[in-house]
Every structure is written in structure tokens, then in C-alpha cells.
Amino acid sequence: xxxxxxxxxxxxxxxxxxxxxxxxxxxxxxxxxxxxxxxxxxxxxxxxxxxxxxxxxxxxxxxxxxxxxxxxxxxxxxxxxxxxxxxxxxxxxxxxxxxxxxxxxxxxxxxxxxxxxxxxxxxxxxxxxxxxxxxxxxxxxxxxxxxxxxxxxxxxxxxxxxxxxxxxxxxxxxxxxxxxxxxxxxxxxxxxxxxxxxxxxxxxxxxxxxxxxxxxxxxxxxxxxxxxxxxxxxxxxxxxxxxxxxxxxxxxxxxxxxxxxxxxxxxxxxxxxxxxxxxxxxxxxxx
Amino acid sequence: xxxxxxxxxxxxxxxxxxxxxxxxxxxxxxxxxxxxxxxxxxxxxxxxxxxxxxxxxxxxxxxxxxxxxxxxxxxxxxxxxxxxxxxxxxxxxxxxxxxxxxxxxxxxxxxxxxxxxxxxxxxxxxxxxxxxxxxxxxxxxxxxxxxxxxxxxxxxxxxxxxxxxxxxxxxxxxxxxxxxxxxxxxxxxxxxxxxxxxxxxxxxxxxxxxxxxxxxxxxxxxxxxxxxxxxxxxxxxxxxxxxxxxxxxxxxxxxxxxxxxxxxxxxxxxxxxxxxxxxxxxxxxxxxxxxxx
Numbered sequence: 181x182x183x184x185x186x187x188x189x190x191x192x193x194x195x196x197x198x199x200x201x202x203x204x205x206x207x208x209x210x211x212x213x214x215x216x217x218x219x220x221x222x223x224x225x226x227x228x229x230x231x232x233x234x235x236x237x238x239x240x241x242x243x244x245x246x247x248x249x250x251x252x253x254x255x256x257x258x259x260x261x262x263x264x265x266x267x268x269x270x271x272x273x274x275x276x277x278x279x280x281x282x283x284x285x286x287x288x289x290x291x292x293x294x295x296x297x298x299x300x301x302x303x304x305x306x307x308x309x310x311x312x313x314x315x316x317x318x319x320x321x322x323x324x325x326x327x328x329x330x331x332x333x334x335x336x337x338x339x340x341x342x343x344x345x346x347x348x349x350x351x352x353x354x355x356x357x358x359x360x361x362x363x364x365x366x367x368x369x370x371x372x373x374x375x376x377x378x379x380x381x382x383x384x385x386x387x388x389x390x391x392x393x394x395x396x397x398x399x400x401x402x403x404x405x406x407x408x409x410x411x412x413x414x415x416x417x418x419x420x421x422x423x424x425x426x427x428x429x430x431x432x433x434x435x436x437x438x439x440x441x442x443x444x445x446x447x448x449x450x451x452x453x454x455x456x457x458x459x460x461x462x463x464x465x466x467x
Numbered sequence: 468x469x470x471x472x473x474x475x476x477x478x479x480x481x482x483x484x485x486x487x488x489x490x491x492x493x494x495x496x497x498x499x500x501x502x503x504x505x506x507x508x509x510x511x512x513x514x515x516x517x518x519x520x521x522x523x524x525x526x527x528x529x530x531x532x533x534x535x536x537x538x539x540x541x542x543x544x545x546x547x548x549x550x551x552x553x554x555x556x557x558x559x560x561x562x563x564x565x566x567x568x569x570x571x572x573x574x575x576x577x578x579x580x581x582x583x584x585x586x587x588x589x590x591x592x593x594x595x596x597x598x599x600x601x602x603x604x605x606x607x608x609x610x611x612x613x614x615x616x617x618x619x620x621x622x623x624x625x626x627x628x629x630x631x632x633x634x635x636x637x638x639x640x641x642x643x644x645x646x647x648x649x650x651x652x653x654x655x656x657x658x659x660x661x662x663x664x665x666x667x668x669x670x671x672x673x674x675x676x677x678x679x680x681x682x683x684x685x686x687x688x689x690x691x692x693x694x695x696x697x698x699x700x701x702x703x704x705x706x707x708x709x710x711x712x713x714x715x716x717x718x719x720x721x722x723x724x725x726x727x728x729x730x731x732x733x734x735x736x737x738x739x740x741x742x743x744x745x746x747x748x749x750x751x752x753x754x755x756x757x758x759x760x
Binding site for chain 2 (some may be wrong): 199202203206209213214215217219220223235236237240278279281282284286288289293297300301303304306307308309310311312313314315316317319323334335337339340341342345369370371374398399400401402403408417420421424425431435438441442445448449450457
């Protein structure tokens with residue numbers, strides 16, 4: 181915070197008006213930023229008649245829940261929600277275990293091979309998978325990974341590894357070597373040391389990884405739309421796009437659908453908010 | 468000291484910890500990249516078993532293909548304006564929140580909230596904002612502002628920039644905010660004692676101390692904008708006409724709809740090259756600046 185001098189009553193008055201202007205400005209900005217979110221909530225409770233006759237900024241007359249019921253039905257939530265949930269949780273689980281293991285091995289071995297491996301993984305941060313979606317899709321087809329449950333999870337893990345290993349490696353300095361050495365003196369194998377000692381110590385790093393990757397996977401559209409066309413394997417976003425493309429007239433149902441897809445990830449965010457900010461800033465502050 | 472045999476076992480065990488990641492990463496990302504380079508030298512249609520080798524033919528075709536040039540032009544303009552506007556806005560809001568404005572947590576949450584929404588859903592929401600919701604203000608105020616930004620090729624870029632900034636300013640703001648809060652207070656105090664003005668303190672302390680955050684945000688927003696796709700699918704379907712077809716959207720149309728896998732792969736490889744060059748140049752320049760400061 182930048183310091184400033186306050187001497188006289190006039191200075192105090194200037195400081196006060198400046199603060200007031202700032203406050204009013206932020207309130208206006210907040211209102212503008214919240215308008216689309218307000219719209220989603222507002223429209224999700226409107227009847228068809230209210231949607232077409234009333235001013236779009238008007239509130240609905242009653243708590244109308246039919247949009248939610250038809251959104252649950254049309255989005256086939258029993259299947260798509262579970263699919264999205266399973267793809268996200270399983271991918272994130274494997275990402276955490278695999279990237280933790282790789283990052284630990286890289287941190288504890290200073291040889292040329294491991295230094296090269298680390299740089300090799302970092303290559304993936306500079307090359308986003310979206311840019312390679314076509315050959316990724318071709319390779320996925322060749323290996324018969326498209327339209328399979330594990331295929332898409334494998335792809336989410338493969339494309340998320342670079343960033344996860346980078347993140348985990350930056351946390352690795354917080355794992356004390358002494359504990360590991362003590363365990364190994366007692367005859368614990370590398371695996372035992374990793375799962376019993378290192379992994380539990382990595383909990384904050386894992387929380388950060390979980391929230392960042394869960395967002396990316398839950399909100400993904402490109403990879404899911406390429407890899408999955410069978411309706412039993414579709415994700416929420418894929419079906420949402422197919423059902424409620426821009427020509428769709430009944431968008432109050434779609435807005436209820438938006439609520440259904442946004443709420444779970446928001447809950448995760450609220451629960452892990454602390455770690456989210458830590459993860460974002462780990463790189464920015466340390467450089 | 469562990470025995471030599473034990474050491475070998477340890478080595479194998481350590482290797483087995485990186486191996487699964489190495490395998491997945493190689494098959495899922497590096498192999499596609501290498502194969503992409505190979506496909507880009509052929510005129511493969513995605514179906515047949517033969518890959519007619521045409522050398523750099525696809526790359527020559529690219530330079531003369533107006534659709535490709537249009538897609539690049541849109542993508543570059545989108546990335547340029549996004550990087551500029553988003554960084555300025557993110558820094559601006561971070562500075563405001565750092566000056567001790569009341570209800571700071573509330574504003575931070577509001578700014579960040581849109582980030583929770585999937586881009587494909589955000590595009591859908593804004594489609595309705597522009598065509599259904601904002602015209603409601605015209606009805607209330609008796610004005611005649613045209614809010615249908617996605618409807619005209621001259622305004623579609625502006626419309627998309629608004630959506631993208633609405634979504635992600637809060638994300639980058641958090642990075643700037645954290646960096647601002649990590650600046651030692653003593654620096655400002657001593658500058659204050661020396662009589663430095665607000666402007667001088669900002670230019671001589673704040674901006675230099677933010678150098679690492681600048682690096683992350685500038686590179687992050689540029690790379691993120693160059694690969695824009697999801698948002699366009701739901702907001703504009705690349706239109707009107709082809710006015711908002713990004714390079715990834717163009718690859719999608721070329722390969723999966725027009726069945727030109729060879730040409731599509733060449734477009735992918737050219738995008739990778741552009742991304743790498745931009746990232747390396749930006750990182751080089753920004754890191755050097757960090758060191759100097």
C-alpha cells in the first residue's frame with residue numbers, strides 16, 4: 181500500500197472524497213460484472229411467457245421450478261453429471277499420485293537423466309494441448325481410446341501432467357529429506373517412503389493441484405467433444421452445447437442447466453479457496 | 468551406507484516412479500506432436516491408409532489460403548487486445564483492492580466469480596446478454612443502443628473481448644494482488660519519508676517489484692488467447708461469416724469437416740511454432756527485465 185501525507189483538514193477532505201469515488205466506482209463495476217450471473221439465475225426461474233413478454237431485467241413472478249426439472253431431464257443429468265464427475269475426480273486423482281511421484285523422483289535425483297526429464301515435462305507447459313488437438317485425436321483413434329471411459333481420463337492425465345509436475349516440484353522443497361532418510365534407514369522401500377511419508381506431506385500441494393486441474397477438466401469442452409460421441413459417455417458441457425446451441429428458443433431451461441453445471445465446481449472452489457490462491461501465486465511471488 | 472545392490476534397487480524404484488508419467492506424457496502429447504509433423508508433410512485425408520508425401524506443400528498452401536490468413540488475423544488481433552486490456556484491467560483492480568477499499572473480499576469474489584464458468588457456457592450466456600438482456604435497457608431508458616455485438620463482423624471482436632475480459636480479469640488480478648501484497652512495506656515507508664509522491668512510489672517501487680507477476684500474466688494471457696476455441700463455438704460459431712474463426716476453429720473445420728488431415732496438421736504445427744516463438748521471446752525479454760531490476 182502506497183503511503184500518503186495527511187496534514188490539514190483539506191487533505192483529509194480530499195482523501196475522503198477520493199475514497200468515496202473509489203467505493204462508488206467499485207460498486208458500479210461489481211453490478212456490471214454480476215449482471216450476467218444475475219441473468220442466469222433470473223432466467224432460470226422464468227416461465228416461457230415471462231421470458232418473451234416481460235422486460236428481460238424484470239424478476240419472475242413466482243418461484244417457478246419447471247425449468248430445473250426439464251433441464252435435469254434433457255441434460256440427462258443422471259448420466260452426464262456422473263460422467264463429468266468421474267472423469268474429473270479420477271483424472272485428478274491419477275494426476276496427483278503420478279505427478280507427486282515423478283516430482284519427488286526428480287527432486288531427489290540430481291543426475292543428468294532426471295534433469296532432462298524435468299525439462300522434457302516442462303515442454304508441455306509451452307505447448308498447450310489445444311494446439312495439438314488434431315494429432316491427439318488421431319493418436320487417440322489409433323489406440324482405440326476414443327469413445328471409451330478410460331480413454332478420455334488417460335488423455336486428461338496426459339495433457340495435465342506437465343503443469344502438475346511443475347507445481348509439485350515447486351512444493352518439493354517443503355518436504356524434509358531427514359524424515360525420508362530416517363524411514364529408509366529403517367528399511368522402508370522407495371514406494372513405502374513415497375506413499376507413507378512424502379505423499380501425506382504434499383497435502384497442501386495436492387489441494388492446489390486438485391482445484392486447478394478439476395476446474396480445467398470440469399470446464400473442458402474441446403477434448404470431451406472430440407473423444408466422446410456415445411451418449412452414455414457424454415459430459416455435461418458436450419450435451420449442453422448440443423442441446424442449447426444459439427438457435428434454441430427455450431433458453432430458460434438452458435439457464436437452469438447452467439446453474440446445474442456451475443454449482444458443483446463452485447462448492448469445490450469455496451472449500452479449497454485458500455489453496456487456490458496459494459497455487460496461483462506460488463509462481464508469481466517467487467518468480 | 469546402503470550396500471551397492473540396495474542402491475541399484477533404489478535406482479530402479481526411483482525410475483519406476485517417473486516412468487508412468489513419462490509414458491503417458493510421451494504417448495499423449497509428444498507422440499502426437501511428432502506424428503503431427505509427419506502428417507503435415509502429407510495430403511492425408513484421415514481415412515485412407517496411404518499418406519501421399521507432398522513435402523512443404525501444405526505450408527506453401529497456407530500462405531496463399533485466404534481462410535487461413537483470416538483465421539490468423541483474427542487470432543492475432545484477439546490475442547493482442549486481450550493481452551493489453553486484460554493486463555491493464557487486472558493490474559488496475561489489484562491496485563484498487565490493495566489500497567484498502569472497503570468490502571475488499573466482496574469485490575475480489577465478484578471479480579473472480581465469472582472464472583468458475585466454463586468458457587462454452589460463458590459464450591452461451593453472453594449470446595443472450597447481447598441479444599436479449601441488454602436491449603432491455605433500451606426499453607427501460609428509451610435509448611436505441613445496438614447491443615448485438617456478435618451480429619456484425621465489425622463488432623464481433625469487441626463483443627468477444629468483453630466476454631473474455633469479464634471471465635478472466637479476476638483470475639489475473641489475483642496474481643497481481645498477491646504480488647502487490649508481498650512487496651515489503653518498508654520500501655514504501657522509506658520512500659514516503661524521502662518525500663516521494665504517489666506516482667513516483669508506484670513507478671519506482673510497485674512496477675519494478677511486480678516484474679515476476681508481469682511475466683506470468685503476459686505470457687499466460689497471450690498463450691491462452693492464441694488457443695481460443697470453446698468460447699467461439701457457443702458464442703459466435705466462428706461468425707458472422709468467418710469473422711471470428713480462430714486458428715484452432717479453422718483447424719477443426721479443415722480437418723474434421725473438410726477431411727484435410729494433412730493440411731490441418733500443418734496448421735497445428737504452425738500454431739505450435741508461433742506459440743513457442745512468442746513464449747520464448749516474451750520470456751526472454753521479461754526475464755531479462757526482471758534480472759536488471
